[in-house]
Amino acid sequence: MLKGHRTWVFANKPAIIATAAVGGPFEANGRLADDFDLLHEDLWLGEESYEKAHRVLIEEAAFQAMEKAGLEKEKVQFFIAGDLINQMTPTNFAARTLGMPYLGVFGACSTSMEGLALSAFITNYGGADYILTGASSHNAAVEKQFRYPTEYGGQKPPTAQWTVTGAGVAIVSSKGDDGPRVTAATIGRVVDMGLADPFNMGGAMAPAAVDTIEAHLRDMQIDASYYDLIVTGDLGRIGRQVSLDLLRQHGIDIDEERYQDCGLLIYRDGQPVLSGASGAACSAVVVYGHLIKRMRRGELKRILAVATGALLSPLSFQQNETIPCIAHAVAIEYGGEA
Amino acid sequence: MANEKRKKLTPVQQEYHLFEKERETKRPIVRNCVCAFLVGGIICVIGQAISYFYMYFFDFTEQTAGNPTVATMVFLSMILTGLGVYDRIAQFAGAGSAVPVTGFGNAVISAAIEHRTEGFVLGVGSNMFKLAGSVILFGTFAAFVIALVKTIATQWGGL
Numbered sequence: 001m002l003k004g005h006r007t008w009v010f011a012n013k014p015a016i017i018a019t020a021a022v023g024g025p026f027e028a029n030g031r032l033a034d035d036f037d038l039l040h041e042d043l044w045l046g047e048e049s050y051e052k053a054h055r056v057l058i059e060e061a062a063f064q065a066m067e068k069a070g071l072e073k074e075k076v077q078f079f080i081a082g083d084l085i086n087q088m089t090p091t092n093f094a095a096r097t098l099g100m101p102y103l104g105v106f107g108a109c110s111t112s113m114e115g116l117a118l119s120a121f122i123t124n125y126g127g128a129d130y131i132l133t134g135a136s137s138h139n140a141a142v143e144k145q146f147r148y149p150t151e152y153g154g155q156k157p158p159t160a161q162w163t164v165t166g167a168g169v170a171i172v173s174s175k176g177d178d179g180p181r182v183t184a185a186t187i188g189r190v191v192d193m194g195l196a197d198p199f200n201m202g203g204a205m206a207p208a209a210v211d212t213i214e215a216h217l218r219d220m221q222i223d224a225s226y227y228d229l230i231v232t233g234d235l236g237r238i239g240r241q242v243s244l245d246l247l248r249q250h251g252i253d254i255d256e257e258r259y260q261d262c263g264l265l266i267y268r269d270g271q272p273v274l275s276g277a278s279g280a281a282c283s284a285v286v287v288y289g290h291l292i293k294r295m296r297r298g299e300l301k302r303i304l305a306v307a308t309g310a311l312l313s314p315l316s317f318q319q320n321e322t323i324p325c326i327a328h329a330v331a332i333e334y335g336g337e338a
Numbered sequence: 339m340a341n342e343k344r345k346k347l348t349p350v351q352q353e354y355h356l357f358e359k360e361r362e363t364k365r366p367i368v369r370n371c372v373c374a375f376l377v378g379g380i381i382c383v384i385g386q387a388i389s390y391f392y393m394y395f396f397d398f399t400e401q402t403a404g405n406p407t408v409a410t411m412v413f414l415s416m417i418l419t420g421l422g423v424y425d426r427i428a429q430f431a432g433a434g435s436a437v438p439v440t441g442f443g444n445a446v447i448s449a450a451i452e453h454r455t456e457g458f459v460l461g462v463g464s465n466m467f468k469l470a471g472s473v474i475l476f477g478t479f480a481a482f483v484i485a486l487v488k489t490i491a492t493q494w495g496g497l
Contacts, residue, residue, distance in 0.1 A: 153428025
């Protein structure tokens with residue numbers, strides 16, 4: 001049901017019956033290492049190329065989630081996922097392995113919540129019993145495509161962020177009676193505030209996150225304090241501060257402790273990630289790995305996950321285009337009546 | 339960002355620019371300069387030592403020692419790049435490790451390693467000079483222009 005301008009409220013509250021997160025070596029040294037189902041100590045994952053390793057990440061996460069849910073892959077009706085690589089080959093190829101009806105979605109780093117919102121919408125209206133959704137990225141594959149060769153000695157500015165190697169998936173179901181439930185989703189619009197520095201994505205994406213959060217609260221007619229945690233995707237240190245100040249400027253009172261960023265949660269302080277983490281996997285592994293587990297433990301009742309994406313390409317940047325950004329918000333609640 | 343570019347933005351965008359700039363972590367320019375000076379200096383000292391090495395132990399003069407020295411430095415930078423060390427040095431050193439010939443070697447070999455998975459011809463062969471190609475092109479062109487200026491000045495300028 002549409003509420004307000006661009007928020008879907010899911011009357012049947014589709015449940016997230018199982019989640020899985022797979023990570024790489026950098027994530028294994030991070031703060032959330034315990035929340036991953038599978039961690040790899042080698043970026044290659046025993047494959048011949050980073051792109052193939054990227055595909056394996058998705059496959060492993062998908063199989064982990066299905067195993068946890070106790071589902072055969074034939075039972076899962078749809079697979080809705082995406083990544084950052086050209087033409088989304090890692091996800092497409094993983095979909096070939098999975099053999100499920102598949103919808104590829106691209107929202108850059110906002111793909112995780114775009115997929116979750118769509119999955120919840122479809123299951124809510126009886127379009128499917130089980131949907132597998134997720135997002136992934138591979139540090140070296142993404143660096144190769146968007147920036148310089150991995151071993152190239154270019155100094156990164158302090159505003160740069162580190163792309164997460166990993167994959168996070170969830171199985172959304174209309175049938176589950178256990179698990180956190182998706183209650184609402186707000187679809188973002190593309191916001192471009194004219195920033196063009198690809199080494200400062202947080203600053204570029206912050207207004208998109210603010211726009212979506214404001215729209216969500218307005219459409220739902222609720223206060224920011226309704227949520228135990230509002231978590232943004234990968235704004236990093238600068239983007240988080242900018243968005244926090246913007247929200248306050250717009251008269252939205254928000255508790256700093258309850259406004260976190262996935263890009264700052266995932267790594268330890270000592271890791272050389274400059275401004276924080278980024279990548280499509282960032283919000284996926286933190287929400288599906290870490291936050292859903294915290295919800296199951298009863299530490300969090302209501303969260304709003306706002307995945308942020310920078311919709312640029314290396315080509316658009318070279319042609320002096322600014323960076324259009326988007327953010328999608330999904331509200332997840334646990335412990336309430338179904 | 340250049341002023342010209344900023345003019346194209348709407349007032350709201352310009353306002354946000356300033357808002358965002360205030361909260362941005364600045365590049366530590368002084369620290370970067372000091373690091374670049376130190377590391378760049380160390381690289382040059384190593385190069386000088388190799389140059390003396392060739393002059394003392396082999397039959398090279400100060401003029402001719404340049405070529406084997408450059409080759410050795412590039413070789414060392416390739417080893418460090420292959421071991422995954424050079425990019426870490428570079429994050430600390432910045433221009434200090436990018437400007438010397440070792441940085442050029444790193445640009446070539448890192449691209450070669452990166453595109454190895456796409457095959458030798460279309461991968462390594464066509465991507466190896468992806469970064470270094472423009473250095474070669476504009477370096478050669480600049481040398482040509484300078485040579486032209488010199489020729490004109492000496493031939494007709496009577497210098």
